[in-house]
Amino acid sequence: MCLALPAKIVEITEGDNAIVSLEGVKKEISLALVADAKVGDYVLVHVGYALNTISPEEAEKTLALMAEMEAAQ
Amino acid sequence: MKYVDEFRDKALAKKLAKQIAEEADQSRQYNLMEFCGGHTHAIFRYGVQDLMPNNVHFVHGPGCPVCVLPIPRIDNAIELAEQGAIVCTYGDMMRVPASGKNSLIKAKAAGSDIRMVYSTMDALKIARDNPEREVVFFAIGFETTTPPTAVAIKVAAAEGLKNFSVFCNHVLTPAAIQHILQSPEVRELGQVHIDGFYGPSHVSSIIGSAPYDYFAEEFQKPVVIAGFEPLDVMQSTLMLIRQINEGRFEVENEYTRVVTPEGNEKAQDLVSEVFELRRAFEWRGLGEVPYSALKIKEEFAEYDAERRFAVSESKGKDVKGCECPAILRGVKKPTDCKLFGTVCTPDNPMGSCMVSSEGSCAAYWSYGRFRLERAKEAAE
């Protein structure tokens, strides 16, 4: 459920909108649900709205956790 | 694709598979319910089941707002279109069977003005472009999809749009999970043995991880909020197995890159500004579930399609033999349904589980384990 994609904000436009890019595919979406999103941030996009910003640090941590599974044992 | 490809990495998958196999206790079974259709999809599309040891089972729950929408509500949406409104809907709803084998797509073919949209913003635009027509947005979805509807209503109100309204069918996840856990089959009869839950990814990004604390405590089952890329599902499986092995029942968050304990407060505030709880709402397969759905508040009454138009109280029934209700609760598998694969196929769906791309039946069919199994049976 809730098909949502991480996409990068490439431009802030008028109203509460922004253009995001996913591998060069651009779409205009609404930032009405997130506070302080800026160009360069990655946001989770669902039905034309950004739901949340993605934390790069946490993403790194999660991947590191998965990769270190063996080592941690 | 950043934040996507890394979480589909084959090498990491192998590592995790190995780890899961090592830690899964061979003397027992692990029945893990993934509540969210996105997880069902990920599991089937990437073949995650193949990487699991034999004693780890995915139980598919009612995590699909399309699947749980009762027939009368779809009938209502079709009625609104037949009364002359432009009904805007997400693509998912188009082919869901309503009463008398009708559906939005069939009603469209018969001449009703039903338009598929990607976003509530598109519906607002249609309203602005067609001031002489009534435009109704058919709102469905869990907590992830609700904030966009709230925004649309506020925008409509701010602009003073006179021809826009929302037919609200937003439902709440924790209420559904609770209902399943309290159902006789689960609680007393022990028919559906669930050892742990994968918490929904994006619902949690809005409501946060806090609402699940209650379940973990009350029902003594671990919950791991899982992202919906396949590696997230595997990592979460490992976390669930660990909790189960250690006898813990906590709420853990695997999807930390998006989900925080408090969630998206701005979105939550917008939703509580526009919506309030319905006392009860019928869920397909679960019956009446108290405090499980939202309706539009009085101050936004003019944007509430239910108050604006007369919609009948139809009593739609599932097709005879359709096991969607049981399948949605995880009590039966798609292959247990007599209609599955015979009368009921994606081309000719009888129930919502087959139409929705994340319904159990559709997932089984499209990515279909069963056929391999049936084929194996035939060969034996």
Added chain:
Amino acid sequence: MSRMEKRFPTKINMRRGKVDMTHGSGGRAMAQLIEELFARHFDNELLAQGNDQAMFDAPKGRMVMSVDGHVVSPLFFPGGDIGSLSVHGTINDVAMSGAVPLYLSAGFILEEGFPLEELEKIVVSMARAAKDAGVPVVTGDTKVVERGKGDGVFITTTGIGVVPDGIDISGANVRAGDAILISGHIGDHGVAIMSSRENLAFETEIVSDSAALHGLVADMVAAVPEIHALRDPTRGGLAATLNEIAYQAEVGMKLFEEKIPLRNEVDAACEFLGLDPLYVANEGKLVAFCPAERAERLLEVMRAHPLGADSAIIGEVLKDEMGFVTMETGFGGTRIVDWLAGEQLPRIC
């Protein structure tokens, strides 16, 4: 005054004119439209015979014939239009038998009120596609339907061709052990079409891959006459084509997701909309089945042709009466690649 000037005192106003019922009625208006638009651009010897039929000597050998109706919407999309699409599509259908395409016919059903300027663009595009491919449109027809009863333009094209001796290409020939090849990236056309549909507005540089493949086929067939089957994965995408052939030949298939060429942008667009690229239409690609030992050679030949530069071996045919097409995912698990049920609609869930 020349003969033509006497017959049609004033030229058709292509800029501002619209199709009306007289253009299909068989009278002077129709004759003028044919002369000033269709015949003018399609312009070839056979068409110039000026009859209701084109007359030519019967070619020697096995002939093939194919027909296609084209109802694409929108009519103009990045990388093509209904005109070029119809020419490419029918040439490809003929070519998938291994045949050399010879001639095309084109029937137009026009909607009353359709702007002549757009019709001209379409016809010019068709003529160019036919010329570039070396396959002329030798006969045609025009009808007009009332406003509201058509989608602007519908085009039906028929093509004929001749299969060279020694070539036997058919889905039924596919055998267990065959290699499965594709001539390039999947999903481009479908995504290009969707990106120009109003309510799905997203921006992308993806263009339709619409192309005539008979040149590529000729090279392939010359180098590897043992090719068992060819098919172009149009509506329903690669998945539909493979399932069709699996059913026809009563075999199973196994694909390797990592080997299937897919552009990042197409992948991303599909993700956005919740679509599976395996089910998205292609209009300039072909799938080939050949004995395993010839696969490398066939791949080499395909890659040497501009329309096959990104060709790849993507799977193999298995013995399996149930006709399952399965795929080893990039993730390491297995999934089934089934027929498409209904139309793939963008989803939020």
